[in-house]
Amino acid sequence: MPLIKNKFAFRYLHLGTALSIILCSFYIWTIPSLATRVVFKPPGDRVPRTSAGGASRGPTCEINSSNSSQENVTPILPRSNIGLTVAEHPTIFIYIPKTKAKTAFFSFEDANGNNIYQGHFNLPQQTGIMQIKLPSSVPQLKAEQKYKWSLAMICTADLEPDSPFISGWIRRVSVSHNSQTLHTNLDSVANLAASSLWYDAISTLAQLRQSQPNNPALVTVWQDLLNSVGLNAIANEPLIN
Missing domain, CATH: 1.20.5 (Single alpha-helices involved in coiled-coils or other helix-helix interfaces)
Structure with a gap:
């Protein structure tokens, strides 16, 4: 026994x-480890945040320039309103609230106001953070050059002069800026954020979230990253594929 x-x-x-x-x-x-904690280091660049129009159209198509909340279209950018990238065709992230607008007009230009790309696209039916990938047909961004993108909500039949819009900036830096971080993993996200490469950090993290949708650690890192640049109000909003 x-x-x-x-x-x-x-x-x-x-x-x-x-x-x-x-x-x-x-x-x-x-649970994210301390070794892969993502802390964004703001660059020295700073440009004014621009948003306008739509105040008379009602809250479902309004952009309020006084704050960033769940009721307003919001660029996913640091407070400086500019982000760095090493990508030739970076991905831009924008929060889209509940709105009666079905389509939007997107434009991309250089620092001198020369148009590089423009086009219409359908807005997602759900609220959340959407992605706009610059198409490969667009000339690759030049190193150490600034570019401005704008998004206008089409709240009526056509785009109008007073259509509400937002804008943000991109500055592409040399690939040698931190080329060893160009991998899709959490350590890479941390390195990119520490190197002030906002567009690359958030794009890489978005790819990770989409490839591992049930990983709560990545959701936590995403929320922390957005909170670190003052986007607390929309940090919990879904990422739209």
Whole structure:
């Protein structure tokens, strides 16, 4: 009898050890480690944040320049309203609230106001943070040059002079700025953020979230990153594919 009890005890010991390993693995997967904490370092660049129009159209198509809230279209940018990138065709992120607008007009120009790209696109049916990827047909951004993008909400049949709009800026830096960080993992996101490469950091993190939609650790890192640049009001909003 003592031998049988020992066998059962041995089996339970192995079972307990296996469960401990599984739980530890789950904990590591869900909780970001201190080594991969993402802290954004703002660049020295700063440009005015521009938004206008739509005040008479009602709250569902209004852009309020006085604050950033869940009721307003909001550029996903640091307070400086400019972000750095090493990408030739970066991805731009914009929060779209509940709105009666079905389409939007997007334009992209250089620092001298020369038009590079423009086009209409359908707005998502749900509220959340959408992505606008510059198409490959657009000439690649030049290093150490600034570019301005704008998004206008089309609240009536056509784009009008007083249509509400927002804008943001991009400055492309040399690839050698921090080329070793161009990988899709959380350590890369941390390095990109620490190097002030906002567009690359948030784009890489968005790719991670889309490839691992059930990973709560990535959601936490995303929220922390947006909170760090004052976007607390929309940090919990869904990322729209």
